[in-house]
Amino acid sequence: MEIKLNGKNKKIEKNSTLKDLLPTLNPDTIVTEVNLEIIKKDKRKDFILKNGDCVEIITFMGGG
Amino acid sequence: MSFLKILKEYDDFDFSGYFANVTDEMVLNSINKKSLDKFDFLNLLSPRAKIHLEKIAQKAHEITVANFGYTINLYLPIYVSNYCSSDCLYCGFSKKNKIPRKKLSLEEVEIEAREIAKSGIKHILFLTGESRKITPLEYLCNVTKILKKHFSFVAIEVYPMSQKDYEVLFKAGVDGLTVYQEVYDKELYKSVHVSGEKSDYKYRLETPERGAKAGFRNLNIGALFGIGDIASEAFFSGLHASYLSKKYLGCELGLSLPRINEAEGGFQPNCILDDVSFVQIMCAYRLFLPRVEINISTREDADFRDNLLGICATKFSAGSKTEVGGYTVAKTKPQFEISDTRESDEVIKRIQELGYEPVYKNWENI
């Protein structure tokens, strides 16, 4: 199945969780949002993605 | 923060102690500043500042010309009723005074309005004694509607009302609200407002704000000089105007400097505001509040008014009658004795001779 990840299409396994998407990222310094709804850190491992979900992974950067 | 709370901060303020420490340097510094804070305002109200009055007047004149040009707004009062349910020691309309009482019928209001309109002046202030019973909201609305046929700007000086009632009057055509606190000192307020609705200090203090919220575009306030300590009453008046103008940007603020004159009831003023202090306060208002309108009524005599015009006055009544029906229909006792007894056309002629433009009509809500 396919989801949109940070604006780009991405193919993933069925029944993947949100946590599965983030193997290399430090879970404490990012925010995850699925279909404009924020998914808290401790919910990511149980959050099963559906076909067509729109996922945003956001972090903090320098800004004024 | 409410203005009542701001006033509370001065409960223990030692005005004479502060004034004793004001130096020439401080006064001059305050005159030269571009924007003045409340301490600068105090410096200008101090006895020390009297020595520098000419400098202060020059600055006041300069600011006034920059903000208003060489113009003076004209208005006329119409007294529609002198019934009053309050007993205020200094007022000729006090319910205790045995004077002939009169309330104009709507027909008489029409006749008076037509007569006043002949002056060409389009700004009118209508006044009543403070009797909710005799001059209820409905009557005030009806008077407004008649006046609106003859005048473009209608202001009221009646008993303090709720925001809701003011909204009704605003809809009926009222543009401005005049309400004087008379005296900001709470104890003195209590002592001169013996009984009746007017004895409610807080309700009166918050009246201009209710008017602003109801939509009036013009608020005129002030202390009645002669009751409380002169400098602190002037200070609180200016502070009140400053508070209102900052909170309600859409409102034009005006300050008047009524001083106790001979009125029915034989009230002995606690103090007298002399001419020098009058000019000092007027100029201090101007420096502290560059955009505020300064209203000089016919309580003041002709020569004095003509001189104030050249300093920083921006609003004159002209040819006023302070009796109910005074322009045509009836003769009662005036609320206060008029000193400038010239008819409006004489006043206007003099204004023009002095190089100022009389403004007959400044505003019309369309």
Add this chain to the structure above:
Amino acid sequence: MDILKIGDREFSSRLLTGTGKFRDKNEIKPMLKQSGSQIITIALRRVNLENPQDNILNFIPKTTTLLPNTSGARNAQEAVRIAHIARDAGCGNFVKIEVIHDALYLMPDNEETIKATKILAKDGFIVLPYISPDIVTCKKLEDVGASAVMPLGSPIGSNAGLQTKNLLEMIIQNSNLPVIIDAGIGLPSHASMAMEMGADAVLINTAIATANDPISAAIAFSLAVKAGRMAYLAKLENQSRYARASSPLTGFLNL
């Protein structure tokens, strides 16, 4: 103690700084320490999944108050969304509203900013809106629950100083909220002038971050802010000597 109060929080420093445009993020920590700045702005972005960079939070001491901005938002709705993400990420409840859809001059959209402020203030945020310096907008922001206003001195990144001085003066003289001059301050003298005029604080990012020596620059700004504030509190003001020849206005009083 001269305290700057924003919402329910109190600060002794009146210099706010930003994390944008640093060549070396390791300079942020000493910059904060040396300048005494207690509030710093950060921005939110999508993670670059191919090349995830270090999170900026790793470079900011925990004691610093974070002020996430909503840069990237083009309308109120987007700003609200970004603010919520920042709060959920544990950045606290401060937020700098920044709504910009003018790509040419990067001027903020005051109207959308008021809308976003209203929504977020109701939702418990301490809202600091970045605006074009307009007194009417400031009054509206006051009414909808902003905790401070941040009018710009000149366009973002221009380092042009207080080009909007007259407009800022109107705001400073009439605002019931802290006024923080944001954007355009390029030199310590600009910061000093803002504080002398009575601004409550300034926010400096570009000028510090892009200086040859950001740490020294931050110290210079910090001193300038203190000097300006002291001058304001001491009521120093331009004293144009008052002398003029004209006919007396008070002669009639026979003084």
